[in-house]
Amino acid sequence: MIALLRVAKFVVSLCSLLFIVSFLPGQSVYSQDTASSVNNLPPITVKAYDTENDAGSSITVEWSDPGYWRREGFNGYRLSRKNVASGIEDSLDVLPTGHVLHEDRSVSDDSSYTYTLAVLINGANLTSTSTEVVRSSKQWFDNRLTWVLILGLIICGAVIYFIESAKRGTKLFLRRIAGLEAIDEAVGRATEMGRPILFIAGIQDMDDVQTIAGLTILGSIARTVAEYDTKINMPVCTSLVMTAARETIKHAYVTAGRPDAYNDDMVRYVTNEQFGFVAAVDGIMVRERPAACFLLGAFFAESLIMAETGNSIGAIQVAGTAMPAQLPFFVAACDYTLIGEELFAASAYLSGEPRQLGSLKGADVGKAIAMIVILVGVIATTIASAWNSESMLWIENLLRQMFSTG
């Protein structure tokens, strides 16, 4: 009985002790250290080097923190830079926990620098030794883009090969594109009805490939227009497109043997403002009632407004864009729609010129490469993830490395 009581007493004492201890302030793993304990850690090591694969004016500073960031009162790292020639010292950013690297983009390629890093801890700011002297420079070749170069060369090589083949007289096959066969029909209809044709090359400037594609198709359409002696009307929203479109139509009229019929007023600048342009185009549509509307280029929110107005006046409409968000509107409101790549294929299809046919064939080589690589990549990824195959994982990693954009 006494033994039992002693055991009970011991248990109660132990529980009481544990209860009291539980209220004591915890001894954190990251407890506050004195300056002396901070100094016990090895010094922080910092290295600086010229940032690789860049256009200069950039130095990367990298450091390894042996554990200062865990200390209570840690406020971050302050990076300082010293210009070796002038001796001017600059304090750069204060970087919070987690940073082990900083890219200094405010340097000049003509100067050399050293860097020091201060660890900011309440009451004890520790500064690293200076890095070695470093100078930024620009690299002529970005190594991360080697595979981009190789793929670009393969595709460009294929384009050149097919252009040369076409020039030598090899017949290059192109499948039928429904929307393009409607172009002659649309121009013919406009001629019969004695009404003009409206052409819109999108609302982007000449730095957009879709605008260039639109103008290339304009060349083919304008030639047919010149041959049929129909009127063409082209409102534009940028001055450069106006200039390029005038050149294109003029060239088409000259090619068709009707330079006298060309008139600069066929292409009119309206305004750069997106919806101002749309308001004007809608007005032109309902007043001039074109028999055919061609909407070929880069379009945004105005696509449906224009396509719907064209639909309401009963014009035959051929649209084409590579803007995924606008394609549904064209599909819904136009008679024929050139979807994405078809817009770029259209000019080659219409002209039948060796140069354009060759570039289209070259693009097809690119698509064939993409299909094969995706097929291999998907099979390798699937087998590697489902059945832990080392060899397939190697293939997957190789493909990912090849198709990495840096």
Added chain:
Amino acid sequence: MTSKTAMRILMAIVALIFLFSWIIKSGSGVSDSTFTNVRDGFLITFAVFLTLSIFSFLYHDNPFYKFAESLYVGISAGYWMCYGFWSTVVGNFVPRASRSLSEFFHVPYQERADHILIYIPIIFGLILLTRLLPRIGWLSRWSLAFIIGTTAGLNLTRYLRSDFISQVSNSFIPLFVDWKGAGDFINHISLAADGQFIAILSNWVIFVGVMCGLVYFFFSKEHKGTFGVASRIGIWILMITFGASFGYTVMGRISLLVGRITFLFGDWLNIL
């Protein structure tokens, strides 16, 4: 009554409503300044007039729409011309070209060694203006050739990276996600959004969609037989995507309409 007379009567009615609205809105202004109240009353009334003028196009082309259209086109063309001058000529050229010009336009002069480069676009810009002189107008083609050539060259690598290489590498997806055998898959099959079945189905749709989409855009082969079937699947997937995108965008447009309706019934008529 001729249509001309009817139009005159309509215009008179619109003018009266405009004046009435202006007076009412000026009277209900909250500012202490009479000028501010009259100005705000005019601006709100004019905004309502322009909104309704644009809406009137839904019925028919008419003089009110023509007025709003011409005003919009004229103001925006003028605005963009000024914007082009102040952002390109004053914003980019002047600070690098001349200290005295910078002081004249109140922009800080930038002293840099590569200032000589700014004269290249200036020369090309001036060459472009030679179109105004028929004898040497052909020179303007040099500028256009430069612009189109640069665009094609720069975009080649940009599109090769973003539209080709990135898309290909992002298509490397496993067709059997978290696969532990067919038995385990059948035992744990569920339609939960984050479940294995939906993950596998999603990846199959992406894989089949990408491959069939590429087949559709392959122009060097006639779409017949197996190739034709894959092409048809590709266009079906595209059309389903367009349908979803159409509905999503229409909802966005409805919100724009709601904004205008709120303006008409809230800011103008004060009944919202």
